[in-house]
Amino acid sequence: xxxxxxxLIPAGAFSRTEAETITxxxxxxxxxxxxxxxxxxxxxxDSFARECFAFGAKSLTRVEGLAAYQSEAYSAAAQQIAASVxxxxxxxxxTTYGLEIAxxxxxxxxxxxxxxxxxxxxxxxxxxxxxxPVYGGKANSELIARQGPVVIAMRMRSVAPGExxxxxxxxxxxxxxxxxxxxxxxxxxxxxxxxxxxxLEDARVIISGGRGLGNKENFVHxxxxxxxxxxxxxxxxxxxxxxxxxxxxxxxxxxxxxAPDLYLAVGISGASQHLVGIAGARHIVAINKDAKAPIFQVxxxxxxxxxxxxxxxxxxxxxxxxxxxS
Ligand SMILES: Cc1cc2nc3c(=O)[nH]c(=O)nc-3n(C[C@H](O)[C@H](O)[C@H](O)COP(=O)(O)OP(=O)(O)OC[C@H]3O[C@@H](n4cnc5c(N)ncnc54)[C@H](O)[C@@H]3O)c2cc1C
Numbered sequence: 001x002x003x004x005x006x007x008l009i010p011a012g013a014f015s016r017t018e019a020e021t022i023t024x025x026x027x028x029x030x031x032x033x034x035x036x037x038x039x040x041x042x043x044x045x046d047s048f049a050r051e052c053f054a055f056g057a058k059s060l061t062r063v064e065g066l067a068a069y070q071s072e073a074y075s076a077a078a079q080q081i082a083a084s085v086x087x088x089x090x091x092x093x094x095t096t097y098g099l100e101i102a103x104x105x106x107x108x109x110x111x112x113x114x115x116x117x118x119x120x121x122x123x124x125x126x127x128x129x130x131x132x133p134v135y136g137g138k139a140n141s142e143l144i145a146r147q148g149p150v151v152i153a154m155r156m157r158s159v160a161p162g163e164x165x166x167x168x169x170x171x172x173x174x175x176x177x178x179x180x181x182x183x184x185x186x187x188x189x190x191x192x193x194x195x196x197x198x199x200l201e202d203a204r205v206i207i208s209g210g211r212g213l214g215n216k217e218n219f220v221h222x223x224x225x226x227x228x229x230x231x232x233x234x235x236x237x238x239x240x241x242x243x244x245x246x247x248x249x250x251x252x253x254x255x256x257x258x259a260p261d262l263y264l265a266v267g268i269s270g271a272s273q274h275l276v277g278i279a280g281a282r283h284i285v286a287i288n289k290d291a292k293a294p295i296f297q298v299x300x301x302x303x304x305x306x307x308x309x310x311x312x313x314x315x316x317x318x319x320x321x322x323x324x325x326s
Contacts, residue, residue: 002126004029005087006057007039007078007105009069009097014051016202019161021093024120024154026056026162028089031122035059039081041066041074041101049172054164058171061085065177069097070186075104076178082109084175088149089128091120094156094257102153111149118158136253137276156201157259157280192248197232200251205231206260206281208251210274211238212267212288212307219245221311222266228318234258236268252277266307270295287311 006025008018022038029036038057040048052060061084063077078101082090090105092098094116106113118140119131128145130152197203207222207229222233233249240250251258253273259280266287268274275298278284286299287307296302303310 001034002032002089002122002128003034003037003085003087004032004089004091005037005039005082005085006091007041007081007098007101008044008052008093009041009074009095009101010044010048011095011097014048016161017093017095017156018048018051019055020156020159021091021154022052022055022057023162024159025091027159028091028120028122028128031124032089032126033124037061037081037085037087039063039078039085041077042069050166051164053168053170054166055162056165056168059085059173060170061173061175063177064174067177068186070182070184071097071100071104072182072184073178073180075101075108076180078105079108080175080178082149084173089122090149090151092151092153094153098153102151106149106151109149109151111151112145113151114143114145115153116155117152118155120152120154133276133279136272137279138272155257155280157257197226197230200232200234200249200256200258203232203258203260205229205262205264206234206251206258207231207264207266208234208236208268209239209245209266210236210268211242212269213239213244214267216242216244221307221315224315225264225311225318228315228322229262231260231262236271236274265295265299266311268295269293270298 004025006021025036035058037059038052039061061081092102117130117132121129130143131140134141207226209222226233234251235245235249240247253276257277261282263281263284284299285301286295287303289306291304
């Protein structure tokens with residue numbers, strides 16, 4: 001029988017990322033006829049543990065004495081948690097830390113490692129069918145793991161958080177941090193410039209700008225719109241490369257993968273490398289002056305016009321609408 005472990009690396013309070021990872025693990029564990037264990041790397045408080053149980057963890061393991069993030073130490077700790085609960089399916093979120101640690105854990109366990117997965121199904125014989133986008137998101141591959149340990153990183157927003165059962169409890173265990181002299185050292189921490197609004201990966205609304213914006217100053221229109229809609233500003237690589245917005249706002253193959261309810265692409269052509277990043281968006285709306293721009297092939301709604309003709313009016317209309325309804 002397989003045992004499923006979800007490894008969480010908290011970056012503060014319990015967030016949607018943790019809820020998604022636990023939900024994916026809970027669903028897989030149910031299909032395999034197993035329970036879900038959760039392992040926590042790094043500091044977490046009791047309310048974090050309560051949320052883990054509410055989303056479906058049956059047991060939880062913390063690591064005592066684990067210092068600030070360091071990939072070797074965290075990989076070794078994750079391996080020890082896996083050993084302590086005899087887990088052979090280990091899930092990570094596809095966060096920066098998750099993606100760094102997962103291969104290290106896979107190496108230590110001699111496991112198959114599959115990153116950036118969007119689907120996960122198990123059966124009562126312990127077989128796993130794992131879906132992973134390939135060719136820049138143009139196709140999905142299905143990988144089948146019949147035996148042996150497997151380490152999987154789930155793409156963010158590929159799973160909707162399940163229903164919470166407040167008040168659910170479970171077993172809490174603590175293991176000591178592994179004795180280890182890491183060969184690498186973190187010299188400096190810098191805080192990512194995520195712009196205003198929610199993190200792009202968590203945003204329900206994203207207003208994104210491309211080369212068609214023309215300059216840095218014009219991004220103010222996107223910021224106003226994002227603020228009115230409670231969303232965040234994103235960008236194409238061309239806009240980031242121009243230095244109009246920080247590279248941390250880049251969406252696409254070499255940027256963030258996002259899955260908002262609404263993605264408004266302004267002056268973005270819709271190159272395949274950009275579209276990879278928005279494959280999970282529910283509704284794509286595009287403003288582009290070129291009717292043949294590829295973005296219109298994926299947009300549910302498109303406006304063929306200069307953005308200058310539309311965005312300022314949209315901002316005024318939304319501001320008035322908000323004022324009327326406040
Ligand atoms: C290995 C690799 C990885 C890459 N990774 C990424 C990635 O992660 N993310 C990414 O975005 N790109 C990525 N790219 C780059 C990608 O191929 C495109 O070059 C880039 O997405 C183009 O950005 P853009 O749509 O803003 O610019 P353009 O392709 O130049 O499009 C600008 C659009 O704006 C429209 N426009 C111009 N003026 C106006 C106006 N006034 N009103 C309305 N519309 C207007 C034009 O009609 C045009 O369609 C990658 C490329 C490579 C090779």
